[in-house]
Amino acid sequence: MTAVTAANVFYIKLGRGGDWETESIRDGVLRFGYREVPHDLCVAGDWPGVWDAMKDRRGDAGAATRDVKQIRAFYESDEDTIFITFVGGLLYWCRPVGEIEILPDNSHRRATLDGWHSTSVGGSLLTADRLSGRLLKVQMFRGTICDVRAADYLLRRLSDELSPEVAAAEEAERALTAAIIPLMRLLTWQDFELLVDLVFSSSGWRRLSQVGRTQKTIDLELVLPSTAERAFVQVKSQATRAALDDYVGRLAEAEAYDRMFFVWHTGNIPENEGPDGVILLGPQRLARMVLDAGLSSWLREKVS
Missing domain, CATH: 3.40.1350 (Trna Endonuclease; Chain: A, domain 1)
Structure with a gap:
């Protein structure tokens, strides 16, 4: 059985209050807000320009820095990246592919490689009650996208591998x-x-x-x-x-x-x-x- 690998692992909230969870899981897509983001600058990779634009909107350099980190994660991730989220007591994971689509409300959407998965590669259901608190605490993040610090643990669980301990x-x-x-x-x-x-x-x-x-x-x-x-x-x-x-x-x-x-x-x-x-x-x-x-x-x- 092939082990699951990833260069980066991110946690994402699918909408305010989970508004996009059902759609995202059903359609196999990633949804992202940040409607005020200068899309052209993001596509061009002009992150200093994006930071300036977010600083003007936020009026706070620290907030702009945090915003740009999340925006870059969404725009620059490829299929070597894993996004996770939690819906209905289950952990779901996917790999993003393709270009960013701007929707009529100026929110963002990306396709995924093969949809969202709620099981490991071996078919084990990823119920939250069977996962480490080190991973579950990522849900406390107040923003939209953040790094998963327990990435090694997550990849082992997705691969059905046990830690030596x-x-x-x-x-x-x-x-x-x-x-x-x-x-x-x-x-x-x-x-x-x-x-x-x-x-x-x-x-x-x-x-x-x-x-x-x-x-x-x-x-x-x-x-x-x-x-x-x-x-x-x-x-x-x-x-x-x-x-x-x-x-x-x-x-x-x-x-x-x-x-x-x-x-x-x-x-x-x-x-x-x-x-x-x-x-x-x-x-x-x-x-x-x-x-x-x-x-x-x-x-x-x-x-x-």
Whole structure:
């Protein structure tokens, strides 16, 4: 997969209050205000002349300097430049191409290489909640266009590349997840039931009752207070397809429940082949849930 590169990366606000966001994303264009800009001087690259014109209009040298920096970014950028913006909780990015078009209201428009994108090159959606605050803080810029200081981070995200620090952390997580599985298999059936109960409690489920107590089979009845969903959990140390089929049949006859969780730490049942209404939590998925719930230390203490 080709890495995303750029000589420059800019953030742009698409209109006052986002007035041009919908049009820009839909039509794959860049919109820019600055209606008072001397277009001919900009096209000619006469930036001292542009500065003089903006100084006359602004009456402030500092403001003129800031204006010219933004204007140059819009006029001089080519397809080796990336512009980003944020719309509806997503990061969008594009590359500008072609000449500047002056619209009837004296605002500016540019075409883009292949439109705006809200995904990485690998197809991962660029939701703001999954992006670093170092990048998100660019939205606080009060002007129209500014440099993106977290450009290296952005290019890695667009390329689906991990920083060395994140890659090392992910490798450590994979190793710990793999180590959790044999530890779960050292638990007594009572402690394995308790572990499952703690995992569900950490994700918001509330235990209503325990409706079975046999050594290899423990049933739990749960409710999710936020939605009032009810579920029963079948916990087995060792699972077989026959046992799964048996409890799937029980779910079909139990109108009181919205779904069933079938949980085990030993067995060869594929974890991604659950029937409708049945969620399979085998050793791989359960180990990840144990890690996410912060229960790895609890587990080590139980079997040490």
